[in-house]
Amino acid sequence: MKKIGILFGRERSFPMALIERINGRGIENVSAEPVRIDKVVQGEKTRYAVIVDRISQDVPFYRSYLKNAALTGTAVINNPFWWSADEKFFNNCLMTRIGIPVPKSVILPSYELPYETTHDSFSNLTYPLDWHSIFNYVGFPAYLKPVAGGNWQDVHRLKDADDFYSKHTKTGQLVMMLQEAIEYQEYYRCYCIGNKYVHIMPFEPHNKPGEQYSVDYTPSIERTKQIEEIVLQLNTHLGYDFNSVELAVRNGVPYAIDFYNPAANTSYESIGEANFEWVVENLTNYIIERALSHKEGEMNLTWGKFIQESMRSLEMENLVSRT
Structure with missing residues (x-):
């Protein structure tokens, strides 16, 4: 059985919708439930092939639990080791190296x-x-x-x-x-799932909650393609399975404003029915993919291009030093 666990705190609409959607697919040997923890012992496996983390940023105990789970083979969404190491300023520094405009x-x-x-x-x-x-x-x-x-x-x-x-x-x-401060003409919030699903939402961060997604413009075909490329490139380097990215467009140039959101806001009340349906459906697809591809006893985490390239460089240096 490939069991999927959702780890969450006070939120209800999103985690419960994921559980219902996954179980509603009726896929043999795949089921979802809220994560249940009664003890955490070093080096012991969890019962879950996949855990979706929505709360460890606020609860250090959960972060340690997830690192142990990842070490023993659970695919944790998002990678708890990288999440612990990452922060907004480093994100901006990395974007300057890969050519994505930032403030x-x-x-x-x-x-x-x-x-x-x-x-x-x-x-x-x-x-x-x-x-x-x-x-x-x-x-x-x-x-x-x-x-x-x-x-x-x-x-x-x-x-x-x-x-x-x-x-x-x-x-x-x-x-x-x-x-x-980027004085923008357009602003977008985007979900990125599995570095292949991108959802672009016109967004006004200064509006009051419930009205932030009510704006009077939509992205052109060219702008949509431009934003998708930036969002995919950005998340490929960071390595997040699920993240949200905010982009402010000034004089035709999209600037990455906020893209350290590994527990992105998905509240039904905040994002509205259509956006909620998109994120539940596509994250469900991705979670099931990860469950079905899970390899028992192996490391099943996603690592970003930044870490992968750093490790390859280190391996090359070690190879050269031995020859």
Whole structure:
């Protein structure tokens, strides 16, 4: 039996719809259920061929459970090792290497000292930072946003340097990113599943919940092709099985704004019936594919092109050093 587990927290509409859709297919020896955990013992397998992770970003205990599950052969969607290593600033850095336009961005140390540190812990940090160069590079208006986070929490729009200094004091121990504001003509949110299914949704992030998908434009054929290529290239390098990508189009150029969303918002109330149906149907297809291709006792994770190419380079270096 290829058992599929959905690991989730407070959300209900999406995980339960996945379970119902998978079981409704009636595929022999494939079934889905909410993940059940009564103990976690090192090196012991779970009962699941596939686990879809919707909550470990908020529950470290679950992240450790998933790493053990992946180590013992479960296909975890998304890869918990890469998810633990990834963050928004690195995402932007990687995009500059593969040629995808992103807003100008810099990373900033937290305004308050992290717990169990003192000023002596930052002997290598020049302070004050070179704010003049930083502001000249990023420009204003700009956004101040956490390196790790989502749902527009702790995000501040800044009009000038004085605005930055005022709002940075409110960020506590969060590591923040100062990012150029892209004044866009079009904005899109896209689901990407399995690096082959892409769904493009016109989106206005500044509208109130329930109205963000109500916009008065649709992408042209050329724009659709352009966005699909960017979304697929981006996720191929990151290696996420399921992710959402936000793109802002300024003067005909799509900029990748937010693409660290391995637990993408899929609430029926937020995204609407048509988008909800698309994501449930296509993620169901992909989950079943992963279950049927699961190989017992082997590593069944997805790894992105960035990691794959890094490993090939390391293997080549080791080969050369031995010859």
